[in-house]
Amino acid sequence: MSFNRLIDQIVALDNPTVAGLDPKLEYVPTYIREKYEAQYGKTLEAAAEALYEFNTGLIDALCDVVPAVKPQMAYYEMYGWQGVRTFDRTVKYAQEKGMYVITDGKRNDIGATMEAYATGHLGLTDVEGESIPAFGADALTVNGYLGIDGIKPLLKVCAAQDKGIFVLVKTSNPSSGELQDLTLSTGETVYSRMAAMCDEWGKELPGKYGFTGVGAVVGATYPQQLTEIRAAHPSIFLLVPGYGAQGGGAKGLVGAFNSDGLGAIVNSSRAIMCAYKKEGCDEKDYAGAARREALRMKDDINSVIK
Amino acid sequence: MSFNRLIDQIVALDNPTVAGLDPKLEYVPTYIREKYEAQYGKTLEAAAEALYEFNTGLIDALCDVVPAVKPQMAYYEMYGWQGVRTFDRTVKYAQEKGMYVITDGKRNDIGATMEAYATGHLGLTDVEGESIPAFGADALTVNGYLGIDGIKPLLKVCAAQDKGIFVLVKTSNPSSGELQDLTLSTGETVYSRMAAMCDEWGKELPGKYGFTGVGAVVGATYPQQLTEIRAAHPSIFLLVPGYGAQGGGAKGLVGAFNSDGLGAIVNSSRAIMCAYKKEGCDEKDYAGAARREALRMKDDINSVIK
Numbered sequence: 001m002s003f004n005r006l007i008d009q010i011v012a013l014d015n016p017t018v019a020g021l022d023p024k025l026e027y028v029p030t031y032i033r034e035k036y037e038a039q040y041g042k043t044l045e046a047a048a049e050a051l052y053e054f055n056t057g058l059i060d061a062l063c064d065v066v067p068a069v070k071p072q073m074a075y076y077e078m079y080g081w082q083g084v085r086t087f088d089r090t091v092k093y094a095q096e097k098g099m100y101v102i103t104d105g106k107r108n109d110i111g112a113t114m115e116a117y118a119t120g121h122l123g124l125t126d127v128e129g130e131s132i133p134a135f136g137a138d139a140l141t142v143n144g145y146l147g148i149d150g151i152k153p154l155l156k157v158c159a160a161q162d163k164g165i166f167v168l169v170k171t172s173n174p175s176s177g178e179l180q181d182l183t184l185s186t187g188e189t190v191y192s193r194m195a196a197m198c199d200e201w202g203k204e205l206p207g208k209y210g211f212t213g214v215g216a217v218v219g220a221t222y223p224q225q226l227t228e229i230r231a232a233h234p235s236i237f238l239l240v241p242g243y244g245a246q247g248g249g250a251k252g253l254v255g256a257f258n259s260d261g262l263g264a265i266v267n268s269s270r271a272i273m274c275a276y277k278k279e280g281c282d283e284k285d286y287a288g289a290a291r292r293e294a295l296r297m298k299d300d301i302n303s304v305i306k
Numbered sequence: 307m308s309f310n311r312l313i314d315q316i317v318a319l320d321n322p323t324v325a326g327l328d329p330k331l332e333y334v335p336t337y338i339r340e341k342y343e344a345q346y347g348k349t350l351e352a353a354a355e356a357l358y359e360f361n362t363g364l365i366d367a368l369c370d371v372v373p374a375v376k377p378q379m380a381y382y383e384m385y386g387w388q389g390v391r392t393f394d395r396t397v398k399y400a401q402e403k404g405m406y407v408i409t410d411g412k413r414n415d416i417g418a419t420m421e422a423y424a425t426g427h428l429g430l431t432d433v434e435g436e437s438i439p440a441f442g443a444d445a446l447t448v449n450g451y452l453g454i455d456g457i458k459p460l461l462k463v464c465a466a467q468d469k470g471i472f473v474l475v476k477t478s479n480p481s482s483g484e485l486q487d488l489t490l491s492t493g494e495t496v497y498s499r500m501a502a503m504c505d506e507w508g509k510e511l512p513g514k515y516g517f518t519g520v521g522a523v524v525g526a527t528y529p530q531q532l533t534e535i536r537a538a539h540p541s542i543f544l545l546v547p548g549y550g551a552q553g554g555g556a557k558g559l560v561g562a563f564n565s566d567g568l569g570a571i572v573n574s575s576r577a578i579m580c581a582y583k584k585e586g587c588d589e590k591d592y593a594g595a596a597r598r599e600a601l602r603m604k605d606d607i608n609s610v611i612k
Contacts, residue, residue, distance in 0.1 A: 043433060074413070080441060081391040110477060116384040130348035143451055145486065147484030182490050197484070
């Protein structure tokens with residue numbers, strides 16, 4: 001009902017990072033792409049199968065050093081339902097390997113509809129009396145623009161199934177301030193109001209480390225806001241994208257963590273998935289390169305937060 | 307590159323409404339559910355096949371009287387990738403029958419990721435040089451919390467593929483005001499700022515009826531805000547949920563339309579899908595009941611806006 005399981009794994013591996021699995025076909029080594037093109041032609045099926053093999057290689061190489069993966073649904077939906085099937089198989093494969101899975105979907109809707117998202121992504125779907133996990137991830141990113149109605153169904157599923165959610169507060173992109181930084185008549189910003197709402201919503205999902213099951217997404221590209229939100233809301237666990245490819249460095253992350261090194265998990269996607277390109281190694285060693293980059297990132301971040 | 311095609315169909319059928327296809331298994335007549343349970347057991351596959359037959363019956367009955375359908379992705383994701391395959395087949399079936407398809411996904415993310423959503427839902431996915439429509443709907447609902455970065459990739463695809471987007475402005479749910487109604491230091495509300503952003507973003511996608519390709523979602527449950535946004539932004543086409551089951555009546559819709567009866571499209575989901583339950587007719591006549599309800603809704607709305 002909180003992030004206990006995620007934080008247990010962060011502590012066990014001494015690694016507060018998550019590997020984003022956002023696989024565009026162009027990231028996949030040629031030998032894998034050619035294999036499936038030969039089998040299925042230039043089709044969504046071929047792309048989806050290539051992504052799956054790529055993902056399983058990454059998961060095998062990362063599962064004993066990185067506590068969690070974060071598949072980004074957009075990159076699977078780009079390859080149609082075949083891509084979404086690969087997403088589903090990826091979630092299950094990562095969980096079998098002991099990894100915590102955060103589905104990055106930024107879902108949002110009115111209550112009745114959010115109940116369907118909560119059920120599909122974190123809960124159990126009823127089919128004529130059978131309860132079936134549809135996608136069955138461990139956590140889901142969501143957008144809180146619709147207020148508590150769109151969050152309540154998630155809290156219910158999180159409590160019942162020991163899951164968590166991360167709500168967008170201050171996103172990592174350059175234009176995130178266009179709405180999020182606007183000042184309200186009360187003097188607070190839109191993002192700080194959203195953080196306060198997360199704090200309130202999380203009270204139903206307390207956790208043993210002092211963090212609730214309602215976390216917040218705050219970009220590494222905004223170190224000042226990271227520090228501000230961490231300080232203002234000790235019970236909010238942070239998911240921090242934007243390290244690496246998006247330009248956020250390790251030093252800017254310090255404020256996201258408490259003095260004991262807990263409080264946040266930092267995501268890296270492209271830098272890990274495409275490490276073999278940057279390293280210039282044989283593409284058949286793509287998973288080895290991903291592991292080396294993940295270990296480098298772990299050391300980089302631990303060196304500044306401890 | 308705008309809503310020209312949608313508005314053409316609204317004018318041709320003299321019907322400013324859209325049928326929401328948000329099919330929970332419990333909405334589907336027993337005879338359809340039993341058929342697929344016998345074939346596939348109590349599985350996501352069985353559920354997904356039942357939803358598809360249900361949808362095609364509805365589309366057949368509605369396609370010559372209703373201009374558009376709006377499948378809500380949450381209800382398909384609830385049934386896993388099998389459900390998403392049904393979503394995909396539903397989009398294509400509705401388009402074959404001449405209907406305009408608005409995918410209700412409320413997608414949102416940073417620029418690079420939004421490009422993947424734009425490609426998957428509205429554009430063409432590249433697979434080794436082949437351009438393939440993954441889901442290929444005509445319009446997509448999106449959430450603008452991340453600002454222009456998350457909108458730009460959509461504008462590009464809309465311009466290239468003659469598609470449109472609807473951005474959440476003032477949603478129909480009871481708690482929508484929790485964030486959206488907050489007053490900014492400038493005196494405007496968060497939702498009115500979002501509407502102004504839509505107005506600005508739409509300038510790249512002008513349309514022949516005077517409406518751009520960047521529309522806004524405003525709930526029928528908030529007639530005052532509907533009227534306010536319609537008046538302040540003549541170039542924004544409105545998608546209006548919340549009529550019927552959510553409690554918004556036809557009278558409250560008047561302000562969403564211009565004097566020529568254009569300017570908005572009103573959604574009804576459950577009232578159409580489950581019309582056979584309310585009517586008490588034979589469940590085998592579920593599609594006929596849906597058509598009768600759709601015609602009733604058309605007359606109800608036309609009676610107040612013209």
